[in-house]
Amino acid sequence: MADDSGHREPLNRERVLLAAVALADDAGLEAISMRKLAQALGVVPMALYKHVASKDELLNGMVDSVIGEIEPPQDGPDWLANVRRRILSARDVMLRHPWARRVLEAQSAPTPVVLAYTDSTIRMFLAGGLSADLVHHVMHTLGSRIFGFTQELHETSPAQAEELPPEVAQYMMATYPGIVAVAMSRPHDPGTVVGSGCDDRFEFEFGIDLLLAGVERLHRQGWRSADHDRDAASVI
Amino acid sequence: MADDSGHREPLNRERVLLAAVALADDAGLEAISMRKLAQALGVVPMALYKHVASKDELLNGMVDSVIGEIEPPQDGPDWLANVRRRILSARDVMLRHPWARRVLEAQSAPTPVVLAYTDSTIRMFLAGGLSADLVHHVMHTLGSRIFGFTQELHETSPAQAEELPPEVAQYMMATYPGIVAVAMSRPHDPGTVVGSGCDDRFEFEFGIDLLLAGVERLHRQGWRSADHDRDAASVI
DNA sequence: ACCTGAACACCGTTCAAGT
DNA sequence: ACCTGAACACCGTTCAAGT
Numbered sequence: 001m002a003d004d005s006g007h008r009e010p011l012n013r014e015r016v017l018l019a020a021v022a023l024a025d026d027a028g029l030e031a032i033s034m035r036k037l038a039q040a041l042g043v044v045p046m047a048l049y050k051h052v053a054s055k056d057e058l059l060n061g062m063v064d065s066v067i068g069e070i071e072p073p074q075d076g077p078d079w080l081a082n083v084r085r086r087i088l089s090a091r092d093v094m095l096r097h098p099w100a101r102r103v104l105e106a107q108s109a110p111t112p113v114v115l116a117y118t119d120s121t122i123r124m125f126l127a128g129g130l131s132a133d134l135v136h137h138v139m140h141t142l143g144s145r146i147f148g149f150t151q152e153l154h155e156t157s158p159a160q161a162e163e164l165p166p167e168v169a170q171y172m173m174a175t176y177p178g179i180v181a182v183a184m185s186r187p188h189d190p191g192t193v194v195g196s197g198c199d200d201r202f203e204f205e206f207g208i209d210l211l212l213a214g215v216e217r218l219h220r221q222g223w224r225s226a227d228h229d230r231d232a233a234s235v236i
Numbered sequence: 237m238a239d240d241s242g243h244r245e246p247l248n249r250e251r252v253l254l255a256a257v258a259l260a261d262d263a264g265l266e267a268i269s270m271r272k273l274a275q276a277l278g279v280v281p282m283a284l285y286k287h288v289a290s291k292d293e294l295l296n297g298m299v300d301s302v303i304g305e306i307e308p309p310q311d312g313p314d315w316l317a318n319v320r321r322r323i324l325s326a327r328d329v330m331l332r333h334p335w336a337r338r339v340l341e342a343q344s345a346p347t348p349v350v351l352a353y354t355d356s357t358i359r360m361f362l363a364g365g366l367s368a369d370l371v372h373h374v375m376h377t378l379g380s381r382i383f384g385f386t387q388e389l390h391e392t393s394p395a396q397a398e399e400l401p402p403e404v405a406q407y408m409m410a411t412y413p414g415i416v417a418v419a420m421s422r423p424h425d426p427g428t429v430v431g432s433g434c435d436d437r438f439e440f441e442f443g444i445d446l447l448l449a450g451v452e453r454l455h456r457q458g459w460r461s462a463d464h465d466r467d468a469a470s471v472i
Numbered sequence: 473a474c475c476t477g478a479a480c481a482c483c484g485t486t487c488a489a490g491t
Numbered sequence: 492a493c494c495t496g497a498a499c500a501c502c503g504t505t506c507a508a509g510t
Contacts, residue, residue, distance in 0.1 A: 034503065046476055046504090055503065105341070105387065115412055122414030132421035139418060140439035141446055144387035151341065151380035151387040176351055178358030182375060185368035203376035210377055210450040218446075270484060282485090282495055291484065 011043060013051045017061045021097065024062065029099035032059075059103045064113040066100040069093045070148075073120050079128025080212055086121065087208055090148030091201075101149045121146050130219050138215050145208055152203075247279060249287045253297045257333065260298065265335035268295075295339045300349040302336040305329045306384075309356050315364025316448055322357065323444055326384030327437075337385045357382050366455050374451050381444055388439075 019041050024032050034055055038045040052058045071089035074082045094101055110118070118139075125135045144151060164172070173180050255277050260268050270291055274281040288294045307325035310318045330337055346354070354375075361371045380387060400408070409416050 033501085035501085044476060049504080050475090112411075115415065119412040119414040122418050126414060126417065132417045136418045136421050137439060137442045140386075140388060141443040143443075149387075150376075151385075152376060175348075176355040178355040178362060179351065181362065181368045182358050182372045185372050203373060206373045207377040207379075210447065210454075214446040214450050269482085271482085280495060285485080286494090 011041065011047060011051060013061070016041070016048060016051045016058070017065050020058060020062050021065055024099045025097060029102055032099075034058075060107065060111050063100055063103050063107070064111055066093060066097045067113050067117050067147075069096070070117065073124055075127070079124060079130075080216060083121070083124050083128075084208065084212065086124065087142075087146060087148060088205075090146065091204060092148070094148040101144075101147070104147060105144070118146070128219075130215075134215070134219060134223060138211075141211060141215075142208075145204075145211070150204065150207060247277065247283060247287060249297070252277070252284060252287045252294070253301050256294060256298050257301055260335045261333060265338055268335075270294075296343065296347050299336055299339050299343070300347055302329060302333045303349050303353050303383075305332070306353065309360055311363070315360060315366075316452060319357070319360050319364075320444065320448060322360065323378075323382055323384060324441075326382065327440060328384070330384040337380075337383070340383060341380070354382070364455075366451075370451070370455060370459060374447075377447060377451075378444075381440075381447070386440065386443060 016037075020032060020037055023037060023040055034048055035045045037058075038048055041048075048058075052061065070093050071086060073086055076082050104114070107114070122135055122139060125138060126132065130138070139146070252273075256268060256273055259273060259276050270284055271281045273294075274284055277284075284294075288297065306329050307322060309322055312318050340350070343350070358371055358375060361374060362368065366374070375382070
């Protein structure tokens with residue numbers, strides 16, 4: 001998606017950011033270097049520094065641009081449905097720009113755009129009548145899920161156990177019986193399963209629904225911090 | 237913690253890994269380069285390649301060594317308490333080696349040690365009688381929490397709103413009212429609050445307890461995949 | 473005043489030359 | 492056979508020299 005022809009009109013910040021987003025979408029985050037981005041724009045590397053103070057600022061700008069794609073908050077009467085919908089919209093955006101998640105994670109400080117997104121999400125909970133105290137814990141618990149992704153580490157394994165060489169499958173079953181048992185059980189709707197055989201959307205919705213249901217229950221019960229027993233191995 | 241004196245005995249893999257862990261604990265992950273690690277060991281950079289095939293393998297070895305510090309699984313009668321205890325042990329380890337989390341996240345494939353840890357955790361749930369199906373979703377939902385950390389992005393803000401210059405506090409309240417409201421509400425036990433004013437352990441335990449309580453409830457109710465309504469904005 | 477090439481201080485890793 | 496220095500192909504960014 002590199003723009004080779006149009007480098008007649010002058011560069012500006014937006015053109016730089018859009019080109020960077022397109023390059024990352026195409027070639028991955030590791031393709032983003034000041035030098036390569038300049039080349040994609042038909043420009044000398046140092047020319048970028050007129051529009052972007054540093055590589056860090058470039059990356060922040062890219063994330064901000066991606067966050068701008070998330071659907072604005074709805075204000076329907078059902079706060080739970082509003083939140084759920086917003087989070088799933090964030091997830092759609094993150095699926096389009098998989099690199100954005102890594103940049104967001106590596107960010108040392110949130111940009112104003114990221115703060116504004118977080119703020120608006122918080123206000124959806126407050127609008128539902130939840131106490132600031134409860135919302136505080138909820139935000140910690142949801143964590144990166146409000147940005148549409150979860151820390152899942154390594155995809156649970158390729159999971160096509162049937163396609164492995166039999167001696168490898170044998171070895172796996174002997175060494176990691178738990179992983180194999182769990183990886184084999186995937187009774188999801190086959191129509192919605194993507195690629196590697198695991199229905200990521202189902203898992204994501206399962207996670208947020210479990211969390212939101214728990215939160216809603218606590219809210220209904222008038223939960224307060226002091227009720228949470230910190231010492232015993234107690235469960236909420 | 238660099239070993240300056242003892243570079244008489246020959247290098248071996250373990251010495252390299254331990255020195256790398258110590259260096260990362262001391263100086264942070266960005267201090268880990270083949271060149272700097274070699275210097276810390278009083279050795280020429282290329283000497284490391286005798287014991288470690290590449291920087292990637294070095295990082296994997298460092299994580300493996302850290303995972304080795306996590307308490308082995310207990311097999312008490314209460315699966316929930318067993319799991320909870322193991323996860324909190326993982327958290328203690330990760331607090332000692334904060335860089336490990338970033339390495340684990342960046343890993344493209346799990347090492348055998350990481351797989352073994354995941355496998356043993358899965359088996360704790362299976363030993364509790366949960367179906368492989370439910371455990372599958374649980375593992376997705378817990379995500380990186382089984383390794384003792386959560387994706388929390390940026391610490392919710394420094395949170396000492398009282399210490400901000402009044403015009404900044406004014407600006408924050410006007411611009412991010414939700415964040416401010418939530419950040420101000422921290423009625424935790426002051427004795428356990430660390431550094432920045434937010435009780436991380438409380439938040440972590442709140443999160444796992446909310447999740448484990450939800451899972452336990454589903455298990456008691458004989459939950460099956462098909463019960464989860466994928467289309468409506470339904471909550472479990 | 474604007475633009476930009478060379479240069480600096482780093483990387484991980486290859487490879488050939490030393491012993 | 493082992494060890495290692497120089498070199499390669501990259502970085503982000505500074506800075507001075509060009510226009």
